[in-house]
Amino acid sequence: MTRGICILGATGSIGKSTLDVLSRHSDVFRVVALTGNHRVAEMLALCTIHQPEQVVMAAPEAAQQLRVLLRDAGLKQINVESGPEALAAVARMDGVDEVMAAIVGAAGLLPTLAAVEAGKKVYLANKECLVMAGKLFMDRVRACQVTLLPIDSEHNAVFQCFADGRGVRRILLTASGGPFRTWPLERLAGVTPDQACAHPNWVMGRKISVDSATMMNKGLEVIEAHWLFNLPAEQIDVLIHPQSIIHSMVEYVDGSVLAQLGNPDMRTPIAHALAYPERIESGVSSLDLAKTADLQFETPDLQRFPCLALAFSALKAGGAAATVLNAANEVAVQAFLDEALPFARIAAVVENTLTDLQPAAPDELDAVLAIDQQARVIAGKHLRRYAESALA
Numbered sequence: 001m002t003r004g005i006c007i008l009g010a011t012g013s014i015g016k017s018t019l020d021v022l023s024r025h026s027d028v029f030r031v032v033a034l035t036g037n038h039r040v041a042e043m044l045a046l047c048t049i050h051q052p053e054q055v056v057m058a059a060p061e062a063a064q065q066l067r068v069l070l071r072d073a074g075l076k077q078i079n080v081e082s083g084p085e086a087l088a089a090v091a092r093m094d095g096v097d098e099v100m101a102a103i104v105g106a107a108g109l110l111p112t113l114a115a116v117e118a119g120k121k122v123y124l125a126n127k128e129c130l131v132m133a134g135k136l137f138m139d140r141v142r143a144c145q146v147t148l149l150p151i152d153s154e155h156n157a158v159f160q161c162f163a164d165g166r167g168v169r170r171i172l173l174t175a176s177g178g179p180f181r182t183w184p185l186e187r188l189a190g191v192t193p194d195q196a197c198a199h200p201n202w203v204m205g206r207k208i209s210v211d212s213a214t215m216m217n218k219g220l221e222v223i224e225a226h227w228l229f230n231l232p233a234e235q236i237d238v239l240i241h242p243q244s245i246i247h248s249m250v251e252y253v254d255g256s257v258l259a260q261l262g263n264p265d266m267r268t269p270i271a272h273a274l275a276y277p278e279r280i281e282s283g284v285s286s287l288d289l290a291k292t293a294d295l296q297f298e299t300p301d302l303q304r305f306p307c308l309a310l311a312f313s314a315l316k317a318g319g320a321a322a323t324v325l326n327a328a329n330e331v332a333v334q335a336f337l338d339e340a341l342p343f344a345r346i347a348a349v350v351e352n353t354l355t356d357l358q359p360a361a362p363d364e365l366d367a368v369l370a371i372d373q374q375a376r377v378i379a380g381k382h383l384r385r386y387a388e389s390a391l392a
Ligand code: NAD
Pocket: 008, 009, 010, 011, 012, 013, 014, 015, 035, 036, 037, 038, 039, 058, 101, 102, 103, 104, 105, 107, 125, 126, 127, 128, 151, 152, 153, 202, 203, 204, 205, 206, 207, 208, 266
């Protein structure tokens, strides 16, 4: 019997890498449902190849356009829905055994939780849902006794080296340092969205690419690791490794350090999680270490990467600081991508929002969503302040 898969965020970078791996193993996996936001042409292409039963486009007008295109392409048997309710429903759908959670940002939280609550096996790429609602999310994972496997390359690497966690002294999350690691600090003010999205080693969506350039991505990953591996901030270190060959490491009390290595290609962690505890082909070529030769490491410079420091302090502060951090960062990154905020001001918007809003730890989902909304409003206020000061 084949295993039915739903991909939340199928039109994105992780979604497409997942479909690439799945198509190599169609004897094992069946693509049942795909979701996207508004990229209709890309979803049509995916439907033509993978022929899912169900598609959800978050944007209603995109769903309407897709229905017409599917009918014209002779694929009218594919049902198309739209909106947030439909996104959650598709994650719970009968015939779906496993869900790849690869929507970017806070929009991924509710459908991913829906998958957990429906008892589906979940592959987690959407780190933002653990950052904004870590305790609540992990409590549900445990209560529903679902299998949650990490897709983020660092967490997948740690998972591969972690065994049962006995004797772990610390984990070391590696980070490439992004495209601006060696730029003079004064040049960062004039960075463009395209420059920030040109990651040296990975091809990713635009939001995570900007997060990688500020190193907020690594900060979000520290918080993600805290929840996935149940470790305090003091046992999570970040190490810059510009070649992105070592995907992360686990150090044990006896001094042993285990690392997972490979070419930087998300199909490796995706294939690892899909097949776990077996191994399957991913399409990724062999690692040629002789050709790579040089593996460098350095400590991150927190002056250059203030977002990393903000994420560590949000984790240590507890309460709802990580929820606020995540929301403010999403607002600031979108403003930067829209050319309404300079790259070097992203950290300030996040920091100011964290100063203004310090709610207690949310004990239920509605409280998380309310804090997320409040933080977006306050971050928006800081954006307007910036815009006014820039005009003055
Ligand atoms: P992407 O921008 O390429 O794709 C995002 C997907 O989410 C698209 O399918 C898009 O249609 C969908 N989406 C966006 N906004 C939505 C909304 N409001 N409602 C419903 N769907 C929406 O992003 P990506 O690079 O594939 O990253 C996806 C997630 O995986 C992120 O959380 C990212 O942090 C994580 N991740 C990505 C990588 C990578 O290499 N790309 C690595 C590790 C983790």
